[in-house]
Amino acid sequence: MPEPQAPLPELLDFLGQFITEHKRQKIAAVLRWRTRYVTFLLEDIYQPQNASATLRTADAFGVQDVYIAENWNAYKVNPDVTLGAHKWLDLHRFRRGDAGEDDAALDAQHNPPADYPATAEALATLRRRGYLLVATSPHSDAWSLDDVPLTQPLAFLFGNEREGLSPYALAHADAHLRLPMFGFAESFNISVSVAITLSHIIHALHQADVPWRLSPEEQAALTLRWYRRVLGTHHQALERAFFRRLTE
Amino acid sequence: MPEPQAPLPELLDFLGQFITEHKRQKIAAVLRWRTRYVTFLLEDIYQPQNASATLRTADAFGVQDVYIAENWNAYKVNPDVTLGAHKWLDLHRFRRGDAGEDDAALDAQHNPPADYPATAEALATLRRRGYLLVATSPHSDAWSLDDVPLTQPLAFLFGNEREGLSPYALAHADAHLRLPMFGFAESFNISVSVAITLSHIIHALHQADVPWRLSPEEQAALTLRWYRRVLGTHHQALERAFFRRLTE
Numbered sequence: 341m342p343e344p345q346a347p348l349p350e351l352l353d354f355l356g357q358f359i360t361e362h363k364r365q366k367i368a369a370v371l372r373w374r375t376r377y378v379t380f381l382l383e384d385i386y387q388p389q390n391a392s393a394t395l396r397t398a399d400a401f402g403v404q405d406v407y408i409a410e411n412w413n414a415y416k417v418n419p420d421v422t423l424g425a426h427k428w429l430d431l432h433r434f435r436r437g438d439a440g441e442d443d444a445a446l447d448a449q450h451n452p453p454a455d456y457p458a459t460a461e462a463l464a465t466l467r468r469r470g471y472l473l474v475a476t477s478p479h480s481d482a483w484s485l486d487d488v489p490l491t492q493p494l495a496f497l498f499g500n501e502r503e504g505l506s507p508y509a510l511a512h513a514d515a516h517l518r519l520p521m522f523g524f525a526e527s528f529n530i531s532v533s534v535a536i537t538l539s540h541i542i543h544a545l546h547q548a549d550v551p552w553r554l555s556p557e558e559q560a561a562l563t564l565r566w567y568r569r570v571l572g573t574h575h576q577a578l579e580r581a582f583f584r585r586l587t588e
Numbered sequence: 589m590p591e592p593q594a595p596l597p598e599l600l601d602f603l604g605q606f607i608t609e610h611k612r613q614k615i616a617a618v619l620r621w622r623t624r625y626v627t628f629l630l631e632d633i634y635q636p637q638n639a640s641a642t643l644r645t646a647d648a649f650g651v652q653d654v655y656i657a658e659n660w661n662a663y664k665v666n667p668d669v670t671l672g673a674h675k676w677l678d679l680h681r682f683r684r685g686d687a688g689e690d691d692a693a694l695d696a697q698h699n700p701p702a703d704y705p706a707t708a709e710a711l712a713t714l715r716r717r718g719y720l721l722v723a724t725s726p727h728s729d730a731w732s733l734d735d736v737p738l739t740q741p742l743a744f745l746f747g748n749e750r751e752g753l754s755p756y757a758l759a760h761a762d763a764h765l766r767l768p769m770f771g772f773a774e775s776f777n778i779s780v781s782v783a784i785t786l787s788h789i790i791h792a793l794h795q796a797d798v799p800w801r802l803s804p805e806e807q808a809a810l811t812l813r814w815y816r817r818v819l820g821t822h823h824q825a826l827e828r829a830f831f832r833r834l835t836e
Contacts, residue, residue, distance in 0.1 A: 366772070370770065370771055370772055373770035373771070374770075389637070393777040393779075393780055396773045396776065396777060396780075397776065397777070397780055398771075399771035399772055399773045400768075400769045400770060400771045400773045400776060401768070401770060401771070402770040402771055427772075428771065428772045520648075520649070520787070520790075520791070521648045522618065522621035522622075522648060522649060522650040522790075523618055523621070523646075523647035523648045523649070523650055523676065524614070524618055524647055524675075524676045525644045525647045525648045528644065528645065528648060528783070529641040529644060529645070529779060531641075531777060531779065531780055532641055532644075532645055532779055532780065532783040535776070535780040535783045535784050535787075536783050536784070536787045539768070539783075539784045539787060539788065540787065540788075540791075542768070542770075543768070543788075
């Protein structure tokens with residue numbers, strides 16, 4: 341169903357009558373903390389439970405957009421990734437082939453691709469949308485979490501459980517971030533990396549004087565989507581009734 | 589093999605000859621950040637990958653001790669939990685039955701026990717060792733991460749993936765901690781909760797004027813254990829040679 345051009349506040353009031361007070365308050369409360377100022381990209385994640393834990397973390401920290409790059413066409417993250425938290429998030433998925441690539445030649449599974457068309461497309465999109473691209477990596481000269489400036493929208497790039505970020509992502513990032521590691525382990529679990537990063541950055545963002553909140557228009561558009569979610573298939577009949585009444 | 593009473597520095601020098609420079613430096617570097625000032629308890633964790641990710645996180649943040657309470661005797665976390673990171677950590681495990689309980693009557697699997705002998709024993713131990721017991725919970729009047737005082741050693745209590753902490757743990761904690769949650773999700777993945785908590789607390793601890801580092805004696809004892817790990821079964825013959833030389 342297309343986004344309605346016109347009287348969104350009235351439509352929201354109308355639909356809101358069919359949603360419990362508790363649910364409406366929850367949606368309003370969540371919206372106040374929602375942000376697109378910070379986002380992240382997951383590159384070629386293997387384990388569905390990692391992707392799923394990561395989306396739950398994004399939702400919990402108010403991060404509305406998650407970017408997913410799948411260069412390895414043969415590995416389908418698809419069905420599992422979208423479980424649960426997806427309902428309340430925007431997943432932006434970039435797959436090999438989406439940009440008109442021929443993926444038939446890919447023998448995937450355990451051979452990483454020589455190029456990274458999905459990552460390239462995702463990074464280009466993020467850059468076009470004004471994000472500073474920050475690759476998490478073990479580089480010794482990388483930023484620490486305290487070094488990350490909050491003056492520009494931030495997109496954090498996380499690699500997969502085995503190889504980390506692709507050479508492409510590492511080479512095309514604007515900056516590198518090294519998570520604190522004081523032990524023998526060489527890396528964190530991917531969902532742990534995302535949690536540490538978002539926890540620190542969102543905590544700082546809430547205290548920073550930058551425009552991290554969604555605009556009123558974005559908030560209204562999200563409210564409509566979430567109301568539709570809550571109403572399920574009923575929302576279509578209700579919206580028809582609303583617009584019929586408008587034109588009477 | 590018992591801890592040697594006597595000349596530990598000399599024994600360490602001796603064993604160190606058989607360990608690469610790189611490994612010795614790594615061990616020394618890790619020791620500088622190791623702490624027993626902060627620890628945590630995992631209560632009845634179901635999923636081995638969560639326990640495993642959690643131990644990796646503990647190691648990475650320099651937390652040497654992890655307490656594990658298993659009230660549900662029928663669910664064996666045992667073999668999986670100890671993988672990997674355990675080598676470098678102290679796991680303190682409390683099981684139903686360890687304290688002389690009769691566990692034959694337990695029908696476990698999906699019936700939570702009415703009492704929590706393993707948790708009770710673990711909490712008593714932590715308290716005896718001087719820790720403030722901080723239960724993570726969704727209580728609305730709980731501390732936030734910024735509220736946690738660093739003036740006393742801290743033991744954070746984490747519940748399992750389904751029910752959270754037991755009523756026993758919640759009732760017997762000294763304080764409650766609520767992790768930041770700004771979205772629809774009601775809880776974090778357990779390994780994510782541990783990561784968020786340790787990341788914040790360890791970051792604060794490193795800047796605090798409290799005695800969080802291991803004592804020289806603790807550092808020497810840990811060095812010996814880690815050297816033995818690195819040397820594998822060779823260490824026994826080497827130590828015999830060392831002590832033989834001492835008495836000659």
